[in-house]
Amino acid sequence: MGLITVEGIRxxxxxxxxxEEAVLGGHxxxxxxxxxxxxxxxxxxxxxxxxxxxxxxxxxxxQMAVRADMIEVPAKRIVDTILPLHxxxxxxxxxxxxxxxxxxxxxxxxxxxxxxxxxxxx
Numbered sequence: 001m002g003l004i005t006v007e008g009i010r011x012x013x014x015x016x017x018x019x020e021e022a023v024l025g026g027h028x029x030x031x032x033x034x035x036x037x038x039x040x041x042x043x044x045x046x047x048x049x050x051x052x053x054x055x056x057x058x059x060x061x062x063q064m065a066v067r068a069d070m071i072e073v074p075a076k077r078i079v080d081t082i083l084p085l086h087x088x089x090x091x092x093x094x095x096x097x098x099x100x101x102x103x104x105x106x107x108x109x110x111x112x113x114x115x116x117x118x119x120x121x122x
Contacts, residue, residue, distance in 0.1 A: 001089070002038030006056050007031040011064045015071050018101060022067065027098040030060045034082060035090035035116075051087050064095075071095045075113040083115055090116040 009030040014022050034051050041050035063077040075095040082091045096110035 002036055002042075002050075004034040004036055004051050004053060004056070005032070006034075006053050006060075009057055009060050011061060013064045013074070014067045015064075015069070015074060015097070016100065017069045020101060026100065028064060028071070029096040029098060030064065030078070031094040031096070032056050032060065032078070032082070033090075033092040034088055036087045037089060038087075040087075049087070051082075051085055055085070056082060071097055072111050072113065075111050079113050079115050083117060088117065090114065 009032070011028050011030060012025055013028055014025040015028070016022065016026065034056065036051045038050060041047075059081045060078055063074050063081060066074065066077070068074050072095075075093045078093045078095075079091045082088060082093075092112060092114035094110050094112040096108060100109060
């Protein structure tokens with residue numbers, strides 16, 4: 001078992017409840033953690049026997065490009081797209097909204113969604 005981590009994927013997208021967020025857009029950071037069966041790739045050293053982190057980044061960019069009011073929505077879409085990939089057992093995705101248009105001081109606003117394959121829970 002292995003953990004594939006892709007952190008700090010920076011994207012510009014138009015997510016947000018406020019009308020100006022839909023028009024102006026904003027910056028987001030996406031972090032992805034994938035638990036995968038790495039036994040085969042540890043022997044073969046072949047990309048086809050693991051989860052390609054380039055594919056993970058592509059999925060993040062594709063799903064973040066589809067507008068939503070709430071950041072939970074693209075986070076869930078990313079999870080749902082990565083989970084069926086070959087060798088994936090669990091996925092956790094954090095979407096962080098950078099500088100949302102609110103009058104407050106805070107360190108971080110994010111949402112984390114996770115899921116695991118049902119066929120592996122037996």
